[in-house]
Amino acid sequence: MGVPDASGDLSSEMEVDAFRRLFPLRYFERHLSESVRPDARPLGRARDTTLALGAVASAHGSALAKIGSTTMLAAIKMEVMTPSTESPDEGCIAIDFHMPPICSPIVRPGRPAEAAPVISKQLSDTISSSGMINLKELSLVSGKAAWIAYLDIYCLDADGALFDAALLSAVAAFSHLQIPIVSLNDDGKIVVILEEDDGTKLEKEPVNREKRKLTLSSIPFSLTCILHKNYILADPTAEEESIMETLVTVGLDSSSRLVSFYKPGGPVLAYTSAVQDCVALTRQRVKELQEILDEAISGMEID
Amino acid sequence: MASKGAAPSTYTPTPTKKTRPPIFSDSDVDWLRPDGRGFHQCRPAFFRTGAVNSAAGSAYAEFGNTKVIVSVFGPRESKKAMMYSDVGRLNCNVSYTTFATPVRGQGSDNKEFSSMLHKALEGAIMLETFPKTTVDVFALVLESGGSDLPVVISCASLALADAGIMMYDLVAGVSVSCLGRNLIIDPILEEETFQDGSLIITCMPSRYEVTQLTISGEWSTAKLNEAMELCLDACSKLAKIMRSCLKEAASASQD
Numbered sequence: 001m002g003v004p005d006a007s008g009d010l011s012s013e014m015e016v017d018a019f020r021r022l023f024p025l026r027y028f029e030r031h032l033s034e035s036v037r038p039d040a041r042p043l044g045r046a047r048d049t050t051l052a053l054g055a056v057a058s059a060h061g062s063a064l065a066k067i068g069s070t071t072m073l074a075a076i077k078m079e080v081m082t083p084s085t086e087s088p089d090e091g092c093i094a095i096d097f098h099m100p101p102i103c104s105p106i107v108r109p110g111r112p113a114e115a116a117p118v119i120s121k122q123l124s125d126t127i128s129s130s131g132m133i134n135l136k137e138l139s140l141v142s143g144k145a146a147w148i149a150y151l152d153i154y155c156l157d158a159d160g161a162l163f164d165a166a167l168l169s170a171v172a173a174f175s176h177l178q179i180p181i182v183s184l185n186d187d188g189k190i191v192v193i194l195e196e197d198d199g200t201k202l203e204k205e206p207v208n209r210e211k212r213k214l215t216l217s218s219i220p221f222s223l224t225c226i227l228h229k230n231y232i233l234a235d236p237t238a239e240e241e242s243i244m245e246t247l248v249t250v251g252l253d254s255s256s257r258l259v260s261f262y263k264p265g266g267p268v269l270a271y272t273s274a275v276q277d278c279v280a281l282t283r284q285r286v287k288e289l290q291e292i293l294d295e296a297i298s299g300m301e302i303d
Numbered sequence: 304m305a306s307k308g309a310a311p312s313t314y315t316p317t318p319t320k321k322t323r324p325p326i327f328s329d330s331d332v333d334w335l336r337p338d339g340r341g342f343h344q345c346r347p348a349f350f351r352t353g354a355v356n357s358a359a360g361s362a363y364a365e366f367g368n369t370k371v372i373v374s375v376f377g378p379r380e381s382k383k384a385m386m387y388s389d390v391g392r393l394n395c396n397v398s399y400t401t402f403a404t405p406v407r408g409q410g411s412d413n414k415e416f417s418s419m420l421h422k423a424l425e426g427a428i429m430l431e432t433f434p435k436t437t438v439d440v441f442a443l444v445l446e447s448g449g450s451d452l453p454v455v456i457s458c459a460s461l462a463l464a465d466a467g468i469m470m471y472d473l474v475a476g477v478s479v480s481c482l483g484r485n486l487i488i489d490p491i492l493e494e495e496t497f498q499d500g501s502l503i504i505t506c507m508p509s510r511y512e513v514t515q516l517t518i519s520g521e522w523s524t525a526k527l528n529e530a531m532e533l534c535l536d537a538c539s540k541l542a543k544i545m546r547s548c549l550k551e552a553a554s555a556s557q558d
Contacts, residue, residue: 056446058403058405059402069357071355077401077407079313079314098400100398100441101396101398101439101441102361102372102373102374102443103355103357104357105358105379108439109398148313150402152400152401154443154445156355156372156443157355157356158357159357238357
């Protein structure tokens with residue numbers, strides 16, 4: 001059965017729409033056999049991606065990432081903690097991923113989305129195992145005080161490939177992060193030195209004058225693909241994810257080393273060749289994302 | 304600083320100067336607002352509809368540093384536990400991001416906003432046009448910069464219009480703070496912490512009907528009258544901006 005002939009009048013238009021709702025899988029397969037997707041993308045192409053740094057003025061670092069309609073807002077707030085005795089000269093990162101009810105019709109207040117804690121965990125794992133951040137750089141006074149970076153990512157619009165967009169916004173927020181200058185007061189507490197005080201007397205020597213930016217060594221990026229029969233669809237939309245349920249998420253760092261790999265079940269079993277194809281697609285995508293990130297950062301420096 | 308009760312495990316380092324000079328002392332009139340506005344001058348309002356694609360209708364509002372997104376879902380099936388109802392139901396929820404407030408996670412203090420939003424909108428919506436079903440209005444405050452509730456309410460009525468929900472008129476909300484002898488409109492966060500009294504009006508300007516009026520703090524009758532006049536005038540101007548935003552969106556989608 002094929003798509004009804006679109007002869008232009010309203011009735012056939014309605015039929016296409018009805019066909020899409022009634023037989024979504026066949027509707028998609030008909031497209032895939034022509035090597036195109038309903039939104040006119042080739043199978044391996046990701047959606048348009050934009051990145052804006054510094055979207056939240058009340059945070060120390062923030063970024064807004066958009067992949068197609070999927071929108072993520074990430075912001076980092078720095079707080080001071082006492083480091084644990086096992087690692088006295090290391091700070092720490094606390095990552096939380098939120099899906100507020102505004103982002104999707106599925107999420108209701110008081111009933112959090114199942115996907116949110118999964119993505120939260122995936123993000124912490126990917127960021128910590130990539131070694132992007134040297135936790136020693138977050139130390140202030142060894143054994144006494146260290147930074148804890150609270151990274152909160154909010155999904156503002158959920159339209160598929162949530163992890164990819166969340167990871168992009170997270171790494172962008174870290175590259176935008178500006179650590180406040182602090183000093184130690186008489187009680188042994190860390191206090192912020194206001195920027196406008198710079199010209200006048202400084203009672204206390206700042207603890208971290210040189211360490212206002214983190215050095216991000218190898219930045220991880222990711223690409224989610226759908227496996228369906230022999231097809232591989234990069235960067236799926238929410239509709240595609242709901243119809244074809246086998247997802248593979250590959251995370252690579254900027255030098256193409258494998259950081260993470262997720263295939264959370266699904267009816268399609270991945271063969272080695274499919275996995276290799278996914279990695280190859282991701283390698284291409286990482287180059288694009290790196291360029292988008294570099295462009296956003298250089299755009300900030302001009303301002 | 305963290306001195307109340309048990310010391311928390313983490314804290315936000317606060318500036319060395321604990322008390323800033325009061326932005327205003329009782330007798331002084333030639334004081335400037337922190338953002339340089341006149342006392343009766345609102346922040347520039349920015350609205351955009353269609354911020355969230357997966358929602359039936361949505362709007363984004365930005366007043367200075369106050370940034371809000373509202374999504375509207377439905378009319379859709381009411382929860383199973385709900386009783387039968389001839390008229391539609393309105394369900395509202397307001398939440399804050401953890402980074403919305405200067406101190407992390409403070410936004411959840413505003414628990415009453417969900418119900419206030421519900422009550423401000425209820426009177427404007429033609430609930431009988433969607434019997435047995437529910438319209439969900441969800442708001443997320445991305446950044447709190449003062450006058451959050453009126454911004455949320457205005458933004459929500461715009462999102463409802465974007466979703467095609469029938470309303471008698473757009474609902475515009477404006478707040479006024481009383482600081483000593485002065486009335487200041489559309490206060491920012493800093494001014495709200497110093498205010499003696501506050502007044503919020505949400506109204507339907509074309510019908511000249513007030514849907515919600517909230518007064519708190521210390522007021523004299525004369526001040527109150529003046530503040531209400533001020534608010535109503537600002538509401539009608541705000542509604543014009545909201546209307547032009549809707550018109551723009553409609554003409555853009557026609558092209």
